Amino acid sequence: MADFLEFSSISKSYPGVKALSGISFGVAKGRVHGLMGENGAGKSTLIKILSGDIRADEGEIRIDGVAQNFHSTRDAFAARVTVVHQELQLVPELTVAENLRLGHFPAKAGVISFRELAADVGGKLRDIGVDVDPRTKVSALSIGERQMIEIAKAVMLDARVIALDEPTSSLSSRESEILFKLIERLREQGKVILYISHRLDEVFRLCDGVTVLRDGKLAAHHASMEGVTRDQIVSEMVGREISDIWGWRGRAIGETRLKVETITGSKLPKPASFEARKGEILGFFGLVGAGRSELMRLVYGADHRHAGSVAIDGKPVAPSDPRQSIRAGLVLCPEDRKFDGIVQGRSVSDNIAISARRHFSPFGILNLGKEAALADGFIRSLRIRTPSRKQDIVNLSGGNQQKVILARWLAETDVRVLIVDEPTRGIDVGAKSEIYDLLYSLAEGGLAIVVVSSELPEVMGISDRIAVMCGGGIAATFDRADFNERTILAAALPDRSAAEAIQKVS
Amino acid sequence: MTGSLKRILLGEQGLVVIFTIAFAVVSLTVPNFLTERNMLGLLQSVVTIGIVACTMMFCLASRDFDLSVGSIVAFTGMVAVMASNATGSIPLGLLIAIGFGTFVGFVNGVVIAKLKINALITTLATMQIVRGLALISSDGRAVGINDASFYQLALSKFLGVPTPIWVMGILFCIFGFVLNRTVFGRNTLAIGGNPEASRLAGVNVDWMRIWIFTLQGLVCAIAGILLASRITSGQPNAATGLELSVISACVLGGVSLAGGRAAMTGVIVGVLIMGIAENVMNLLNIQAFYQYVVRGLILLMAVLLDNLRSRSLGRR
Numbered sequence: 001m002a003d004f005l006e007f008s009s010i011s012k013s014y015p016g017v018k019a020l021s022g023i024s025f026g027v028a029k030g031r032v033h034g035l036m037g038e039n040g041a042g043k044s045t046l047i048k049i050l051s052g053d054i055r056a057d058e059g060e061i062r063i064d065g066v067a068q069n070f071h072s073t074r075d076a077f078a079a080r081v082t083v084v085h086q087e088l089q090l091v092p093e094l095t096v097a098e099n100l101r102l103g104h105f106p107a108k109a110g111v112i113s114f115r116e117l118a119a120d121v122g123g124k125l126r127d128i129g130v131d132v133d134p135r136t137k138v139s140a141l142s143i144g145e146r147q148m149i150e151i152a153k154a155v156m157l158d159a160r161v162i163a164l165d166e167p168t169s170s171l172s173s174r175e176s177e178i179l180f181k182l183i184e185r186l187r188e189q190g191k192v193i194l195y196i197s198h199r200l201d202e203v204f205r206l207c208d209g210v211t212v213l214r215d216g217k218l219a220a221h222h223a224s225m226e227g228v229t230r231d232q233i234v235s236e237m238v239g240r241e242i243s244d245i246w247g248w249r250g251r252a253i254g255e256t257r258l259k260v261e262t263i264t265g266s267k268l269p270k271p272a273s274f275e276a277r278k279g280e281i282l283g284f285f286g287l288v289g290a291g292r293s294e295l296m297r298l299v300y301g302a303d304h305r306h307a308g309s310v311a312i313d314g315k316p317v318a319p320s321d322p323r324q325s326i327r328a329g330l331v332l333c334p335e336d337r338k339f340d341g342i343v344q345g346r347s348v349s350d351n352i353a354i355s356a357r358r359h360f361s362p363f364g365i366l367n368l369g370k371e372a373a374l375a376d377g378f379i380r381s382l383r384i385r386t387p388s389r390k391q392d393i394v395n396l397s398g399g400n401q402q403k404v405i406l407a408r409w410l411a412e413t414d415v416r417v418l419i420v421d422e423p424t425r426g427i428d429v430g431a432k433s434e435i436y437d438l439l440y441s442l443a444e445g446g447l448a449i450v451v452v453s454s455e456l457p458e459v460m461g462i463s464d465r466i467a468v469m470c471g472g473g474i475a476a477t478f479d480r481a482d483f484n485e486r487t488i489l490a491a492a493l494p495d496r497s498a499a500e501a502i503q504k505v506s
Numbered sequence: 507m508t509g510s511l512k513r514i515l516l517g518e519q520g521l522v523v524i525f526t527i528a529f530a531v532v533s534l535t536v537p538n539f540l541t542e543r544n545m546l547g548l549l550q551s552v553v554t555i556g557i558v559a560c561t562m563m564f565c566l567a568s569r570d571f572d573l574s575v576g577s578i579v580a581f582t583g584m585v586a587v588m589a590s591n592a593t594g595s596i597p598l599g600l601l602i603a604i605g606f607g608t609f610v611g612f613v614n615g616v617v618i619a620k621l622k623i624n625a626l627i628t629t630l631a632t633m634q635i636v637r638g639l640a641l642i643s644s645d646g647r648a649v650g651i652n653d654a655s656f657y658q659l660a661l662s663k664f665l666g667v668p669t670p671i672w673v674m675g676i677l678f679c680i681f682g683f684v685l686n687r688t689v690f691g692r693n694t695l696a697i698g699g700n701p702e703a704s705r706l707a708g709v710n711v712d713w714m715r716i717w718i719f720t721l722q723g724l725v726c727a728i729a730g731i732l733l734a735s736r737i738t739s740g741q742p743n744a745a746t747g748l749e750l751s752v753i754s755a756c757v758l759g760g761v762s763l764a765g766g767r768a769a770m771t772g773v774i775v776g777v778l779i780m781g782i783a784e785n786v787m788n789l790l791n792i793q794a795f796y797q798y799v800v801r802g803l804i805l806l807m808a809v810l811l812d813n814l815r816s817r818s819l820g821r822r
Contacts, residue, residue, distance in 0.1 A: 302706055326708040340706050343699040345766035354696055355708040357689060364689045408707060 002065065004029040005161050005192045010059035012045055018216050019045040023059070025211050025221045032183060032193040034203040034210035038237055038456060042216040043196050047163050050194070051083040052076035063161060082154035083163040088146050090138045097121035097134035100153055121156075128155050129185055144175030151182060155191075162186065163194040168202060169289055180206055198287055198493070200230050212236040238456070238485045246461030247433065249440055253464065254278030256314075257448035258330070258417040260299055263308030267294040270473040271308060276417065276448035281439060283463030284452040286492050291472040292452045293335045296419050300332040301325045312416055326355055329416035331409040333402070333423065335452070341405045342393045349375035349389035351404050356411035378407035383434065399424075399431025406438065418442060421452040436462050456485060468492050520815060521760055521808075525775045529782065536786055544785070546668065550736075552781035553670040554579065554745065556774070557729040558752045559759075560681040561722040563773050566756055567685075568697040568718055569765030570625040574614060576748035577636035578726035582607040583734030583744055584640050586727075587649050587656070596656055604727040610636055611723015615716035633749070640742040649740040659735035670732045677725065682770030694718065698765025754801070755780050758808040779804065 003026025010023040020042045027033040037043050048054045050061060052070035060067045063079060070076045076083075090099050097117045098105075105112045106120065121134040130148045138146060147167055154162045164183075168176045183206060186193060197203055203210055204225065212219040212233060220236040222228050257278045262271035268291050276282040286292045297303045299310055301319030310317050310330070317328040325331065334340035343351055353371045360367050375389035382403045386396055393404060402423065409415055423439070424432045439462065443449050453459045459466055460483050467477045468491040476491040478484075533540040558575050565572045582603045590599025610632060617628045651657075662669045685691035693714050696704040705711045734740050759776030761768040783804055787797050 300706075322706050323708045323710060332706065334703075334706055339700070340703050343696045343703050343707070343766075345699040345762075346696060350692060350696070354692070354704070357692070361689050366687050366689060366692065368687070 003027055004064055005194075006062040007046070008060050008062060010046065010049060010056045010061070012049065012054070012056050020049075020056070020216045023213070023216075023218050025218065027192050027194065027209065029192060030187055030190045031208040032187050032195055032206050034207035035194055035196045035213070036198070036200075036203060036210060036233060036237060037213035037219070041213040041237075043213055044165070045216075046213070047083055047165055047194075047196065050076065050081060050161070050163055052081075077157075080158055080160040081163075082157065082159040082161070084147070084150045084154060084165065084167065086166050086169060088143075088150050090146055090149060092139035093137065095135050095137050096125075096132055096141070096149055099138055099149065100124075100134070100156055124156055125152055128152060129182060142175070144171045144179070147171065147175075147179065148182065151179075151186075155186065159191065161192045161194070163196065165196045166198065166288075167195075168197065168199065176202075200233060200493075203233075204230065234486070234489075238489060246436060246458075247440075248436075248462055251279050251440070251444050253280045254446070257312060258299075258450070259311045259314075261309045261311075263295070263298050263310065264306045265294065265298045265303050266306065267291070267303065268298060268472055270471075272474050273308075274467055274474060274477075276450050278446050278448055279443050280464050281443050281449045281451055281462055283459035283466040284450060284469060285456060285459040285466055285488060286454070286469035287494070288454060290469040290492065292454075292469050293421050294472075295469070296332060296421055296450070296452055297334075300330065300419060302332070302334075326412065329412075329414050330419070331412065331415055331417070332419045333405050333409065333421060335421035335425075337398065337401055337405065337425075342401050344394050345392060347390045348379070348384065348386050348393055348396070348404055351393045352378055352389075352407045352411055355408055356413070359413055374411055375407075378404075378410065382407055382438065397427075397431075399427040399435070402427060402431075402435060403438075406435070410442075415447060417448045417450070419450040419452070423451055423453065424455075424458065456489060460485065460488070470494055520811065521758075521772060521775055524811075525779060528779070532782060532786055536789055538789055539786065544789070546671070548781050548785045549671045549674070550668060551784065552777050553674050553736075554729045554733050554748065555751050555755055555780060556674045556777045557677055557732070558722075558726055558748065559755050559773050559777055560677045560770075561718070561725040562752045562756050563681070563685070563759075563761055563768050563770070564691075564694050564718045565625075565722055566698075566753070566761045566763060567765060567768035568694045568715065569701065570618065570715065570718065571629060571753075572614065572719065572722055573626065573629040573749045574610065574633040574636060575722065575726050575752060576745040577633045577640065578607050578610050578723055579730040579733060579745040579748055580742055581610070581636045581640040582727040582730030584644055584649060584740035584742060586731045586734055587651050587740035588643065590656060591649075591652050594653075596653055600731055603731055604724060607727025607730065608720055608724040611726070612716065612720045614723065615719030618719065619712040619715040637742070644740065644742045646742060648742075651734075651739065656735055657738055660732055661735075670736070673728065673732065677728070678770060678774055685768060685770055690714070690717070695766055695768065698762075698767070700766075751780065754805045757812070758805065760812060762812075776808075779808075 006026040008024050010020055012020040023046060035043055049056045052073040052075050055071070062068065063081070068079050091102070100121050101117060106116045107113065118134045125132060125134060130152050132141065132145055132149065138149065141149065151162070167179060171179060183193060195203065195207055207225060209223045209225060210228065210233065211221045214237060255278055256275045258276040260275065261273045264271050272295050284292045298305050301321050301324060305320070310319060312328050312330055317324065317330065319325040319328065319330065343354065349371055352375050356374070357366065357371060360370050372389060378384065379386060379389060384400050384403045384407070386400060393401060396404065409418060420439070423435055427435070439449055439451065451459065451463060464480050465477060466483065466488060468475050468488055470492050471494055478488060538544055558579065562572060562575065585606045586599050586603035589602040590596045593599060614629055614632055617623050618625045660668065660670055664672055685694070693704065693709045696709055697711055697714055701711055733744060737744065755776040756773055757763065758779055759769070759772030759774070761773060780801070783800060784797060787800060
């Protein structure tokens with residue numbers, strides 16, 4: 001049978017990063033096809049291309065033999081392709097029925113017949129086996145039920161291709177079971193289902209075939225699951241040679257600088273404890289949603305802390321807001337540079353001096369000469385590529401923005417602990433090495449550095465020690481001598497059977 | 507030719523250029539415009555808007571909004587008159603009025619920063635509460651002043667220029683300095699650019715917002731006192747709609763409603779454009795009703811210009 005959905009040599013580049021190169025594979029009608037890969041392997045880029053969210057640089061998508069040229073999500077919608085994202089797109093204050101028929105209500109002269117609406121939607125929901133009263137408000141539903149409604153929406157729009165992005169990540173096992181039944185029913189109806197997941201057991205249970213992406217390339221494509229083993233897929237996911245862009249160098253590691261004890265917050269209910277030592281780079285690895293950034297925000301005082309303590313060089317700091325942390329020498333380069341890091345519309349120099357200027361602004365009056373000298377100094381020493389210090393920071397590339405944020409903290413007087421969340425996300429290879437080098441020299445200068453990353457090779461490449469997070473807690477820590485891709489990945493995986501499968505191989 | 511013209515108009519100083527051209531044209535074509543008397547009258551007429559615009563600029567630059575300024579101006583004017591009458595001392599009356607204005611601004615700031623209520627809603631509420639208080643305390647009527655020397659606040663002159671214009675000029679200088687040369691000004695713009703990033707970079711965002719609104723209240727009180735002196739009484743219905751004129755002037759002057767961008771010179775030019783348009787229409791005997799239409803059109807054009815400018819910036 002010819003493939004109904006075909007990806008044909010899809011490539012996509014971002015400035016300095018090749019997100020996808022030459023991805024080709026197909027899925028036949030009535031099949032559930034898994035799409036696997038580590039964080040950053042290119043899964044979400046591929047899905048965004050499928051949903052019309054972004055455009056591929058090269059290659060095309062064919063559906064039922066017809067080449068599709070999606071300029072926007074509307075085009076994908078018109079071609080009856082639906083992507084169910086992790087963040088659900090329902091209106092919480094409307095009922096299930098209203099959400100499902102939003103935009104095309106049954107109405108006479110503009111007056112909605114709610115009875116007809118409920119009956120119509122109720123019937124359709126029963127057809128696909130979703131047991132939810134169409135008159136309930138979406139806000140009253142569980143996450144699992146909302147997911148179901150989102151899929152029902154795709155079905156009711158008569159989608160031919162449905163892509164599910166990590167659908168079970170926030171579902172209980174009972175809810176997952178219901179979801180699987182729904183997916184199986186959709187398969188019987190001849191839909192093409194693309195199932196993106198980290199969870200091996202789900203893929204093995206549900207999928208008819210699987211494609212593995214790695215570093216933006218097609219690592220493996222299995223049209224059927226026959227003869228495919230878990231070990232094989234794991235190898236395909238991680239089997240990458242570590243290149244030497246890391247340039248790790250050993251250094252003297254001293255006493256404990258940062259000590260975090262049993263810290264909890266509303267987004268991190270399990271108490272977490274760890275410490276980082278003078279001169280040490282402590283890596284934090286975990287899959288998306290493991291709670292890494294949440295933990296770091298709590299330590300920094302960016303979010304409200306329920307319990308626990310933070311001490312620097314034996315002195316409790318207990319920050320309740322970032323200002324206190326900064327004064328105690330604890331600083332954070334946040335995960336989301338755009339929303340939490342850079343101050344848009346302001347110059348490079350302003351972004352660098354925002355915190356440190358308090359040291360040289362008597363009575364709050366700026367010392368513009370000093371600010372200029374400070375900015376020019378960092379632009380030179382960190383090789384920040386910008387036409388001038390007056391340039392608006394939004395016009396800089398990701399790597400240079402990251403350097404500006406690092407410069408913001410290097411300009412502070414007495415930094416002892418530097419937390420960097422995703423130091424190289426969206427940054428090209430050249431700039432990556434420069435940032436790693438900078439981190440090493442800072443560690444050599446006596447800082448304790450905590451690096452959070454969802455890229456396993458990066459964490460392994462630059463850390464002296466790795467803490468692995470899983471499900472909101474620290475699952476394991478490894479010393480550099482014991483680094484092993486499989487054991488670390490196994491510790492990060494939420495489902496035990498996959499973890500065991502990996503353990504067996506190693 | 508068109509390219510360079512475009513560059514001038516959409517450049518940093520585009521508004522100033524347009525203002526200068528418009529000023530020259532009006533001076534040459536409208537009789538009695540460029541006379542000392544008319545110029546002073548023009549400046550007198552924009553004193554209230556100009557003074558309040560100083561702090562409204564900070565409010566908008568930090569992505570906030572203040573609708574209560576008109577009410578605070580009216581209320582503090584009333585308080586100044588009533589407190590002066592009650593205590594028999596004008597300086598004491600003025601102090602009390604300034605205290606009241608500052609307090610209302612402080613309350614706005616605390617509600618917005620600490621209780622996290624949207625600034626638009628908060629100030630919409632205080633706008634009505636304060637206007638109500640002004641009406642209640644005066645029983646809806648104008649309150650006359652006992653001591654006629656109160657009028658001297660608006661009538662007195664220094665070097666031939668009326669005191670209120672001096673006050674406006676001094677406030678322009680002070681707040682221009684604060685915006686461009688102090689940590690307070692930079693932090694205001696940083697909050698407007700990205701509040702969360704500013705907080706994570708150690709800016710005390712709550713404290714900043716409380717201060718901005720408190721200053722706004724204080725400055726409104728100054729404007730209210732000068733207005734009461736000029737209209738020789740405390741009037742509970744004074745300065746209605748002031749908030750919109752002030753915000754218009756700021757937007758005309760290139761202050762971005764999305765925050766992060768503001769310049770004192772721009773705001774001054776914005777205030778003057780509003781004043782000149784009104785003044786010219788008066789000199790040409792255009793009916794007051796048409797003036798609303800013209801003011802609206804000017805605002806739309808200014809925003810359009812701003813939009814073109816940021817788009818051309820984005821392309822660069």
